[in-house]
Amino acid sequence: MSEIINISSYLPSIYQPRELPDSKSPIGDSAPLVRDRVEISPRGRLLAETSASSSFRTAKTQAIRAEIEAGTYETPERIEGTVARILDVIG
DSSP: OOOOOOGGGGSOOOOOOOOOTTOOOSSOTTSOOOOOOOOOOHHHHHHHHHHHSOHHHHHHHHHHHHHHHHTOSOOHHHHHHHHHHHHHHHO
């Protein structure tokens, strides 16, 4: 658990199709060539921009990583708080 993966590297980027020279349909000359297309919603773009530009989130993640590596992240107070929240949810 010492490695925290940066989720922004997994966010989809906007796909721009490129033109292929002398594209022909594999079915024959009369069939139109069909291309795949990806569309990212405005909300998806906003989420990608927000996660990529959040310096606060980056700083917080780095601080948590340092605490985990130092062995100081799990404290009795944090464990009690987590247990209390779980009991509130299921309780």
